[in-house]
Amino acid sequence: MTIRLSSPQAVLLSELMSAGDRGVFKSTGYGPASMLITLGFAKWLRKYDNGRSGTLVITKAGIEFKQGPAA
Numbered sequence: 001m002t003i004r005l006s007s008p009q010a011v012l013l014s015e016l017m018s019a020g021d022r023g024v025f026k027s028t029g030y031g032p033a034s035m036l037i038t039l040g041f042a043k044w045l046r047k048y049d050n051g052r053s054g055t056l057v058i059t060k061a062g063i064e065f066k067q068g069p070a071a
Contacts, residue, residue, distance in 0.1 A: 003039065003065070008032040016042055016058035017066050023057040041065055 005013065009032040015024050016036075023045050026033045033056055036042040041062030047054035058066075 006032065009035055012036060013041060013058070013062060013066055016056060016062065019057075021057065023055040025053065026056050027053050036062065
């Protein structure tokens with residue numbers, strides 16, 4: 001099965017990869033973030049403002065997807 005990411009999803013995944021454990025601050029309603037969570041490539045580390053925003057971090061599955069298949 002091939003997983004294709006939209007441009008905003010790919011950019012966000014790259015930002016998450018660069019940020020590492022620090023994560024990226026995003027709105028919880030942001031579509032690309034929701035899709036990365038659904039795919040298992042990201043997760044909410046913390047949520048703020050009654051759950052309207054939070055710190056998004058990359059998961060192990062996201063790192064493996066970003067790095068590509070092992071040779």
